Structure formats: structure tokens, C-alpha cells
Amino acid sequence: MDYSGSCHCGAVKFTFSADQITEGLRCNCSICLKKGALMSNFFIAPDDLRIESEPDVLSSYQFASHVAKHFFCNNCGIYSFHQTKRKPGFYRVNLGCVDGIDSLSLPVVLADGAAF
Numbered sequence: 001m002d003y004s005g006s007c008h009c010g011a012v013k014f015t016f017s018a019d020q021i022t023e024g025l026r027c028n029c030s031i032c033l034k035k036g037a038l039m040s041n042f043f044i045a046p047d048d049l050r051i052e053s054e055p056d057v058l059s060s061y062q063f064a065s066h067v068a069k070h071f072f073c074n075n076c077g078i079y080s081f082h083q084t085k086r087k088p089g090f091y092r093v094n095l096g097c098v099d100g101i102d103s104l105s106l107p108v109v110l111a112d113g114a115a116f
């Protein structure tokens with residue numbers, strides 16, 4: 001299926017193709033605890049996430065190992081996707097940003113990111 005998504009203000013937009021989304025992932029690592037977002041429980045290859053953002057609006061944050069890269073809109077502050085630590089370069093997306101997905105009703109898989 002073809003999916004599209006955006007941050008809250010719409011300055012960051014993205015599209016990707018994936019199997020139908022039937023579940024989400026939450027994680028107990030230090031940043032996910034504070035973000036509280038429901039993420040895709042699948043990885044998107046770097047070439048398969050098409051990002052269309054307005055200039056200078058997409059910021060990123062890194063910490064600790066500096067492998068994962070957490071992207072957010074510096075206008076509205078919303079986390080839209082990140083490059084993972086588990087599979088460097090590959091993305092997970094914030095399902096709350098994906099059009100047509102009810103992120104509050106999806107079954108949740110828990111990842112023990114704190115132990116990784």
C-alpha cells in the first residue's frame with residue numbers, strides 16, 4: 001500500500017510503500033519514553049522513504065551512540081520519522097503522522113530498546 005504522512009504544520013511530508021499497517025511499536029528506551037509515539041513495527045529502506053520538506057525545516061537529534069537519528073520539524077516540533085539504531089540508515093515512522101492511520105486503536109508491540 002502507498003502511505004503518506006506529514007508533521008502537524010505540513011512543512012515535513014513523506015511517502016512510502018508498505019504492507020497494510022495493522023500494528024504499531026512502542027519502545028522503552030530513554031527517548032521513546034519521553035516521545036510516547038507509536039512507531040511503525042517495520043523498517044523502511046533509506047531509498048524507500050521519500051521526504052519532501054520545506055527548506056531548513058527538518059532538524060535531527062542524536063545522542064549516546066549517535067547511530068540513530070531522530071528527525072523533527074523545527075516549526076511545529078513534531079517527530080515524524082527516525083533512522084534506527086537497530087538497523088542503521090533504515091527508518092521507522094511516527095504512525096500518528098501517517099494519513100488514514102488511527103494510531104490509538106492499533107495493537108501495540110513493545111520493544112525493549114532500553115536493553116539494546
Ligand SMILES: [Zn+2]
Binds near residue numbers: 007011
Ligand atoms: Zn511541522
